[in-house]
Amino acid sequence: MTDQSRVAVVTGAGSGIGRSVALALAGAGWRVALAGRRPGPLAETASLTNGQLRCVPTDVTSPADVTTLFEEVHRHWGRVDLLFNNAGVFGPGGGVRFENLSPEDWRAVVDVNLTGAFLCAQAAFRLMRDQSPRGGRIINNGSLSAQVPRPHSAPYTATKHAITGLTKSISLDGRAYGIACGQIDIGNAATEMTAPMAQGVVQANGSRAAEPLMDVADVARTVLHMAELPLEANVQFVTVMATGMPFIGRG
Secondary structure (H helix, E strand, C coil): CCHHHCEEEEECCCCHHHHHHHHHHHHCCCEEEEEECCHHHHHHHHHCCCCCEEEEECCCCCHHHHHHHHHHHHHHHCCCCEEEECCCCCCHHHCCCHHHCCHHHHHHHHHHHHHHHHHHHHHHHHHHHHCCCCCEEEEEECCHHHCCCCCCCHHHHHHHHHHHHHHHHHHHHHHHHCEEEEEEEEECECCCCCHHHHCCEECCCCCEECCCCECHHHHHHHHHHHHCCCCCCCCCEEEEECCCCCCCCCC
């Protein structure tokens, strides 16, 4: 395949990490399907590049929407070479104390972060298995919360730990079909979601402290490197984080 024939699907592509990764892929010659719940932000992402992008409004918690997304991509471009499984939410109000979590709060995060990731990965997997040339790559967006929690983050942390299990399972089950799967765990990339960290967020000891951020473009470059490896090679897990953030040296 030539570079111009490579097709990627990016979920959560309307802002933040998803937008940055989609633009990096488009800049490298990928054809990119932008998936997300809000058509407006998807269109804004598409307007930022002259690359081949296609907006497909999608609620990843809806099996019907996910089926439509991948059918649309297959109909338009004939294959899928990459899924960046990025759509995710932190939870209500930026975090709720464990004892105050409602079942609705829990399900809302699990539905997007875990069930949505599964639905998209499964749809991509089926296309990659059946297309010719066979195979492809799935990159799951984990988080440093896939390794350690922040205070008041039980639903988010639980789903991100589960993403690690999903990544390993897809890696194993995809071997027979030339499907590689890896995971990127990201810490403090500068996006709308992480903006409050610069003003101060709750630490493990209950204090509040400002935390350093890193350029989200550094995340995009890492994903692009993972995506452009030959399928015979795989970055299974990688951590990209702001160098000075409070992660190493605690616990």
